[in-house]
Amino acid sequence: MVYDAEWLREAFVKHLSVFTNRRRTVFGRALDYTLFVSEGDHWRHTRRIVSPEFSSGKIKRMMPTIQDCILLFVSNLDKSNEKPIYFRRNCYALLLDIVSHTAFGLESDTQTNEDSQFTQNALRLVNNAEYKKTLKQKLITGLALILFIWAPTWVVRLAANSFNIALLDIEALGYLEQICEKVIANRKSGSPEPSFVQTLVDSLVEAPKGHPDTLVDTNGLLWSKQGLTSQGIVGNALVFLTAGFVTTSNTLLFAFYELAQHPHIQEQLYEEIMEIFHTDDITPEQINEAKLLEYCINETLRLYPIGFRFDRATTEDVTIRDIFVPKGTMVTAAPWTIHREPEIWEHPEDYDPYRFLPDRFTQKQNTAYMPFGIGNRACIGQRLAQLEMKMTLILTLKRFIVCTCEDTPERPIKFAPVPAITPEKKIMLRFVKR
Numbered sequence: 001m002v003y004d005a006e007w008l009r010e011a012f013v014k015h016l017s018v019f020t021n022r023r024r025t026v027f028g029r030a031l032d033y034t035l036f037v038s039e040g041d042h043w044r045h046t047r048r049i050v051s052p053e054f055s056s057g058k059i060k061r062m063m064p065t066i067q068d069c070i071l072l073f074v075s076n077l078d079k080s081n082e083k084p085i086y087f088r089r090n091c092y093a094l095l096l097d098i099v100s101h102t103a104f105g106l107e108s109d110t111q112t113n114e115d116s117q118f119t120q121n122a123l124r125l126v127n128n129a130e131y132k133k134t135l136k137q138k139l140i141t142g143l144a145l146i147l148f149i150w151a152p153t154w155v156v157r158l159a160a161n162s163f164n165i166a167l168l169d170i171e172a173l174g175y176l177e178q179i180c181e182k183v184i185a186n187r188k189s190g191s192p193e194p195s196f197v198q199t200l201v202d203s204l205v206e207a208p209k210g211h212p213d214t215l216v217d218t219n220g221l222l223w224s225k226q227g228l229t230s231q232g233i234v235g236n237a238l239v240f241l242t243a244g245f246v247t248t249s250n251t252l253l254f255a256f257y258e259l260a261q262h263p264h265i266q267e268q269l270y271e272e273i274m275e276i277f278h279t280d281d282i283t284p285e286q287i288n289e290a291k292l293l294e295y296c297i298n299e300t301l302r303l304y305p306i307g308f309r310f311d312r313a314t315t316e317d318v319t320i321r322d323i324f325v326p327k328g329t330m331v332t333a334a335p336w337t338i339h340r341e342p343e344i345w346e347h348p349e350d351y352d353p354y355r356f357l358p359d360r361f362t363q364k365q366n367t368a369y370m371p372f373g374i375g376n377r378a379c380i381g382q383r384l385a386q387l388e389m390k391m392t393l394i395l396t397l398k399r400f401i402v403c404t405c406e407d408t409p410e411r412p413i414k415f416a417p418v419p420a421i422t423p424e425k426k427i428m429l430r431f432v433k434r
């Protein structure tokens, strides 16, 4: 575990070729092809194909869809009649709605139906505590975890692919895989909706094992040298759920929570929003103008970096700043601790968005700030996540004042012992109409 940000930057940024891979993780089936877990040349190949889907142009095209989802979110807040609500549900229902539209091109009912099939399967897939597992499901996850820690990769893959014993819920995975496959089939027959899966289909290369365009890697996975196989497309579409949904929805939850705890900052943000955004049709240029909005998101991510640790496995021996790191070492960066280092951040536990003002934000802080990771494997969805969060804050705060209530947990929040940063107690908030 490394807490020295300068050392980490030198390792992960300057020695890219040695620090390219993460800890080897086997989920089974299509998920083994995702950007998050793929390694070496396969990762480079996939990132090159998937990156244009996250360009500013592509994201701009998603804005009207994202806006529609947020307008439904605010109309649900309106229906709460200023009573305290368990706000986390609203946040993940919103993000799932956005994901189902933008990634899969699917109409969804995640914001109107708590038991929506899409929601239940997405929560199951990411092992979210909101989904109450049966005893059988708990035993399978426990067994998969033991295999993941102790067994060789091929055993873990065999258990997942042949016996449905996997870290992620195989039934939920099957449901979502089917959705992707349908989208791929429709696209081939000329469907009009340009979702993420649908545009990725352009890079689809169907080549069976043994075809000269394919190769099988040391893990037994089949890759296409020219584009993505259908497994690759499905796996990378599921990244929206596995890497993009809990991260963004929990960050939104914390952003609103801190604004409710700091009404004077919320009021200043409201003034900025009213000055810049005269209608609900938001443009990227307007968003660039909204500096306090940016600082509020930055400060939320400093205090609650959802990816609170990320790692790299070294592929060669290397010496960095006089420290010898042998090949195969797992180097873990710890942003949670680095973002709270008192020598770098004044009053680190305080929520102070203004610390990001250019004349206050120091070079040391810039080096230490890493909520989306660092180096060539930094988060590919950063721009999309920021846009989703900013648009949600704008369209909500124009209409409501977010307030704490009797049941809102006090700062500092205590966290549940689960992988994503998740509050132990329910965050209850009230939305009072302006």
Ligand code: HEM
Binding pocket: 035, 036, 037, 047, 239, 240, 243, 244, 245, 247, 248, 251, 305, 306, 307, 308, 310, 311, 371, 372, 373, 374, 375, 376, 377, 378, 379, 380, 381, 382, 384, 385
């Ligand atoms: C607030 C929201 C988010 C946060 C805080 C976050 C954070 C992170 C972090 C810390 C990493 C690891 C970086 C590293 O190892 O250096 C990462 C990787 C990744 N994230 Fe995000 N993320 C967010 C949203 C998203 C979204 C919306 C998507 C996609 C729709 C996404 C897709 C990915 C992918 C694919 C990777 C792996 C990239 C690679 O290995 O090439 N993330 N994210």
